[in-house]
Amino acid sequence: MIAADPGRVLAEVFGYDSFRGEQEAIVRHVIAGGDAVVLMPTGGGKSICYQIPALCREGTGIVLSPLVALMHDQVAALRLVGVRAAALNSAMDPAERQRVAAAYRAGELDVLYLAPERLSAPGTVELLDEGRIALFAIDEAHCVSQWGHDFRPDYLRLGALAERWPEVPRIALTATATPETHREITERLHLERARHFVSSFDRPNIRYRIEPKGQVRKQLIDFIRGEHSGEAGIVYALSRKRVEQTAAALRDAGIDAVAYHAGLPAEERLEAQTRFLREDGVVVVATIAFGMGIDKPDVRFVAHIDLPKSVEGYYQETGRAGRDGLPSEAWMAYGLADVVQQRQFIEGGGGDQAAQASQLRHLNQMLALCESTSCRRVFLLRYFGESREEACGNCDVCLNPPRLWDATVPAQKLLSTIIRTGRERGRTYAAGQHIDVLRGVGSERVTQMRLDELSTWGIGTDLSVQQWRGIVRHLLATGLLESQGEYGVLVPTEAANAVLRGQAEVHMREEVLQRAGGRGARGE
Numbered sequence: 122m123i124a125a126d127p128g129r130v131l132a133e134v135f136g137y138d139s140f141r142g143e144q145e146a147i148v149r150h151v152i153a154g155g156d157a158v159v160l161m162p163t164g165g166g167k168s169i170c171y172q173i174p175a176l177c178r179e180g181t182g183i184v185l186s187p188l189v190a191l192m193h194d195q196v197a198a199l200r201l202v203g204v205r206a207a208a209l210n211s212a213m214d215p216a217e218r219q220r221v222a223a224a225y226r227a228g229e230l231d232v233l234y235l236a237p238e239r240l241s242a243p244g245t246v247e248l249l250d251e252g253r254i255a256l257f258a259i260d261e262a263h264c265v266s267q268w269g270h271d272f273r274p275d276y277l278r279l280g281a282l283a284e285r286w287p288e289v290p291r292i293a294l295t296a297t298a299t300p301e302t303h304r305e306i307t308e309r310l311h312l313e314r315a316r317h318f319v320s321s322f323d324r325p326n327i328r329y330r331i332e333p334k335g336q337v338r339k340q341l342i343d344f345i346r347g348e349h350s351g352e353a354g355i356v357y358a359l360s361r362k363r364v365e366q367t368a369a370a371l372r373d374a375g376i377d378a379v380a381y382h383a384g385l386p387a388e389e390r391l392e393a394q395t396r397f398l399r400e401d402g403v404v405v406v407a408t409i410a411f412g413m414g415i416d417k418p419d420v421r422f423v424a425h426i427d428l429p430k431s432v433e434g435y436y437q438e439t440g441r442a443g444r445d446g447l448p449s450e451a452w453m454a455y456g457l458a459d460v461v462q463q464r465q466f467i468e469g470g471g472g473d474q475a476a477q478a479s480q481l482r483h484l485n486q487m488l489a490l491c492e493s494t495s496c497r498r499v500f501l502l503r504y505f506g507e508s509r510e511e512a513c514g515n516c517d518v519c520l521n522p523p524r525l526w527d528a529t530v531p532a533q534k535l536l537s538t539i540i541r542t543g544r545e546r547g548r549t550y551a552a553g554q555h556i557d558v559l560r561g562v563g564s565e566r567v568t569q570m571r572l573d574e575l576s577t578w579g580i581g582t583d584l585s586v587q588q589w590r591g592i593v594r595h596l597l598a599t600g601l602l603e604s605q606g607e608y609g610v611l612v613p614t615e616a617a618n619a620v621l622r623g624q625a626e627v628h629m630r631e632e633v634l635q636r637a638g639g640r641g642a643r644g645e
């Protein structure tokens with residue numbers, strides 16, 4: 122199909138009156154043969170950005186998409202509106218693949234979905250040369266980011282498309298948009314000449330709420346029954362076991378919940394997904410295996426009962442709520458145990474030091490979001506490189522400002538202990554040693570290094586170990602301290618100087634201190 126006017130294709134094929142946001146500019150740019158990098162939040166309408174150019178340019182639009190399971194849905198949806206679409210992946214039998222290949226060669230396809238690993242399968246490149254390529258669309262382009270949460274090695278090979286087919290326009294799309302990921306996409310996919318289309322990542326209809334974890338199942342049930350009774354939602358948990366247990370607990374509480382994780386039989390997963398998509402008010406309890414590419418407009422809430430590994434992951438997952446623009450909620454319960462567990466997991470997980478450092482940085486950012494004492498949305502948008510100063514009025518911090526505790530003096534004590542130890546003993550230490558010095562606890566290590574002779578010895582006996590740990594964490598999360606090397610030695614940053622000189626204050630959520638108080642009073 123070749124129709125010159127993208128506006129007509131939008132109306133006649135997709136049934137929409139007008140383009141949204143940057144869609145029209147993107148579509149026109151790609152139709153004219155330009156490369157594009159598109160950063161748009163989930164639900165922003167990325168598909169049309171390559172589907173319409175595929176229809177308007179001569180030849181077949183090749184769409185590289187990581188999720189074989191979803192290709193068929195996408196193909197089916199396109200066929201339904203009369204687009205000649207097909208998919209090629211390893212899950213298909215040879216005869217089927219032959220049929221699709223023949224259709225492609227004969228120029229009978231508008232859109233062809235390919236799994237990235239297919240490109241390196243024998244014969245694929247030759248096949249592509251036997252037809253005419255309208256464009257390459259690289260969906261979920263953040264999968265190329267090695268340190269991201271969705272890294273797929275096959276994506277690295279997509280950089281070669283630029284060399285092999287230099288004249289074919291390429292469009293890379295993602296809903297993950299830290300400046301770092303953005304740069305990686307551009308470099309690794311060789312999109313140096315691309316135009317960049319960066320939409321605002323704000324999702325004003327989503328209300329963000331993050332609360333301390335107590336009895337998390339009860340909290341979750343209260344949240345769903347109290348505020349989202351009978352509504353569709355997604356609950357994310359980190360392990361398969363927790364997914365199953367939580368789904369069962371929700372069912373016991375009378376909530377229509379289904380479990381979804383990669384360890385379940387394919388039929389069960391499909392059934393869960395189908396029920397969620399077709400029926401009203403189904404809650405899916407899932408690992409992060411669920412959700413990418415799922416387009417259900419009326420998801421009223423996304424709940425996290427475990428701490429996500431990064432702010433990118435959190436934002437992408439919460440972005441699945443409220444695609445229809447109606448009020449929706451992103452709710453999370455987080456606990457310190459989550460943080461400890463994830464840190465151990467990262468440190469014990471092998472991987473080189475740079476990768477570990479990057480994972481820890483992601484975790485600290487996530488923590489900073491949880492412990493943030495100001496507007497969550499401002500934090501999130503800033504994280505994605507958007508500056509915005511005014512508080513949103515639609516997050517828990519804006520609606521119920523947390524009680525704060527002035528931690529300036531303890532922070533000064535901690536920072537000067539670190540600096541003094543470094544200066545007077547010429548060595549750096551991890552949090553544990555500094556806390557011993559502050560609390561005047563003489564471990565062998567401490568006396569050996571004569572740390573008990575420091576002037577900061579015992580100046581922090583008023584706080585428990587746990588409370589000191591809370592302060593360390595807060596300073597790490599807010600960028601006043603850095604944790605370096607495999608032992609996690611603490612190093613004050615440039616920004617810490619202002620606190621030491623009394624020019625900046627440190628405020629923490631009171632609840633962080635209170636929760637830490639009880640256990641720590643007796644020691645660790």
Ligand code: ADP
Pocket residue numbers: 137138139140141144161162163164165166167168169416418444
């Ligand atoms: P993304 O891939 O960015 O998450 P989709 O391409 O799946 O988003 O689009 C999200 C939803 O918005 C879909 O239901 C889609 O049909 C709808 N949509 C996209 N563009 C438009 C438009 N111009 N007008 C109305 N609805 C649109």
Ligand code: ZN
Pocket residue numbers: 495496497498499512513514515516517518519
């Ligand atoms: Zn806010």
